[in-house]
Amino acid sequence: MTVITSALDSGSREFADAAAAMRDKLTELDGVFEQLAAAGGEKAVARHRGRGKLTARDRIELLLDRDTAFLELGAFAGWGSDFPVGGSVVGGIGVVSGVECVILANDPTIAGGTSNPVTLKKQLRIMDVALKNRLPLISLVESGGANLPTQSEIFIPGGDSFRRLAELSKAGIPTIAIVFGNSTAGGAYIPGMSDHIIMIEKQSMVFLGGPPLVKAATGEISDEESLGGAEMHARTSGLADHFARDEQDAIRIGRRIVARLNSEKHGPRPAAAVAPLYDEDELVGIVPPDLKIPFDPREVIARVVDGSDFDEFKPLYGSGMVTGWAMIHGYPVGIIANSKGVIFSEEAQKVTQFIQIANRQATPLLFLHNTTGYMVGKKYEEGGIIKHGSAMVNAVSTSTVPHISVLIGSSYGAGHYGMCGRAFDPRFLFAWPSSKSAVMGGAQLADVVTSVAKASATARGLAFDDDANELRRQAIEHQIEAESLPLFLSGMGYDDGIIDPRDTRTVLGLSLSAISSGPVESDRSFGIFRM
Structure with missing residues (x-):
């Protein structure tokens, strides 16, 4: 027989202790999920909805097929950093018109959806998922472009997102951009380099330079709508492939585009699934x-x-x-x-x-x-x-x-x-939540560092302060333990989710x-x- 016979005793003290420790860790994660759900905060979300707009998660929910799962990726990116947890972007894999797609949505309630170093790192990882797994990429765009105070960290590597859009298209993997608001400066190339572009009447704005920049550079006076509005791009520039009346209409068009992709899987078809014998x-x-x-x-x-x-x-x-x-x-x-x-x-x-x-x-x-x-x-x-x-x-x-x-x-x-x-x-x-990852365990690493310090002092005939060394050992152990925890590593972008x-x-x-x-x-x- 190849069926595993479980020896786990769910009534034991060991099981109860392990389960209690795991539930404590899950409770901590629930608190971080609450931060994600709050997006840019109550006032920012209310202001956004007051403009008749949907939130990033609302847009994703409407885009997905009803009652299907959304595998969110990189949810805790940026945890412990100076930037909002989640990286001001929501991303993952979901089913749209029967087709598994990668979805990337800017969160405009957080600093206008601008991209910071965490945003870029998360975005590139999720685009990589689309490329390696041959999944269509749908970008739900509403961003003020780069977070300018961090431009030195994102300008050079930021071009990678445009290159990956080109790679996806070359590989025959469809890319779709639905523009819900501003997509300016370098951000204009996200729709510009996508295979299919949907823009919304009197809401989508795509231009390399807004009216103030155009005036400063050329002296030309223009307004946002004539410079980069949806109707101009649909009728004049030809950038927009589809002209939507509102957000719901844009999402409807996006779903129809996916339905017409004639997408099919090229990997193995699954056999009938059988549930595990154990809970x-x-x-x-x-x-x-x-x-x-x-x-x-x-x-x-x-x-x-x-x-x-x-x-x-x-x-x-x-x-x-x-x-x-x-x-x-x-x-x-x-x-x-x-x-x-x-x-x-x-x-x-x-x-x-x-x-x-x-x-x-x-x-x-x-x-x-x-x-x-x-x-x-x-x-x-x-x-x-x-x-x-x-x-x-x-x-x-x-x-x-x-x-x-x-x-x-x-x-x-x-x-x-x-x-x-x-x-x-x-x-x-x-x-x-139970995992840890590092060069070695905190206690072992701290012992190695302090032992080497002591041996070095002894070899040079120098006096050595054992009490100070012990304090240093404890500090190093605490540091390594903190840096080994999954939330820290997830915040650094080293996993796809806890x-x-x-x-x-x-x-x-x-x-x-x-x-x-x-x-x-x-x-x-x-x-x-x-x-």
Whole structure:
């Protein structure tokens, strides 16, 4: 039998403690979601609605097919920075007229929808999702352009958004711009470089320079409507392909454009999905509050995969890694999960072989992170941990099937790399609230830094203040722990979102569906592995 038999005791004290810790973390996230829902604040939203306009989230809701999911990406971008959480833009994947699309919407209630460094980083990531997964991109545009005080950080890289629009179009991936308000200066190229453009009567304004700039540059006097209004662009310049009467009409036209794209998926069609045998609600109680305590990733797999059915690969070899085949919402996946935290040579070799097989079979890979990294020590160095770990990293780097990563526990050091961290270009990377990621654990890193300082002073014959060193050790540990938390990393844009563990199966199903918009292929070739 390949159906997983769960040993989880949901009535145990350990389960209750883990569930309570997870719920506390989810409550903290709820507070951040409230900030997102508030957008630019009560007054700004009221002023925006007073102009007869919809909010960014209202526009997305009307655009999407009724009762379909919206997989929001990068929701916590900018958390902990000087900029609003969310980056003044809402983005994600949703179904429009039966077609999965990437949607990017400026939030005009936050600083007029202007783009700051967080906005740009999030926007480029979401455009990357559209390109790699061959999903049509719909831009809901209302922006005052660049946030001028931050121009030095966004002017040079900002051109990348225009380049990506051109790349999408060249790749045959449709791009649609619905202009709800201002789209000025460099921002005029967002609609200008899109395949389809919709503008709204007496509301859309697209120009390279507004009336004050035109007057200063040329002496010409003009008004906004004649300079860059929807009617001018629909009748005279030809920039607008469609002329809408109001926002609802613009969204209706946008849905009709998508319906006429003749879009079809080129990836595998899903088989009939079968629910897991075990309750997804139990996922909140699997990861212990102390990540030093091991847990069995099969308990997670049993509550995520179809029918809790999992064909394990090499179960008796390299037991610190769990590898095998399963289905999620009818889509085939190969799963790589850390079992014991530390990765030894046997585990690295096993995973390397498994990745090669997945590429031979053109099967996407799912990485479930809970690792402290590769094993250190004289015995393991002599045993070839560097070359075996390098082979695993090489395999992950050169694997061409789609990858999805979910950080559920620790994700430290080179183990984060070998498990396809952000730098290794997974199609999607999500984090549980329980996860942590850094060069190493806070306590270990602090010990290394302070031990080196003490050894250096001793070697030079200098006096050493142990009390001051201990205070420094505590400060470093606190800093690293804070920087290891998922909200901090999500704020930096290092994941696509922090998810409720109970939503893992749904999020993975949506991700796999998005991936299957393009063909799942592999060139089935690898570099040289040091054996």
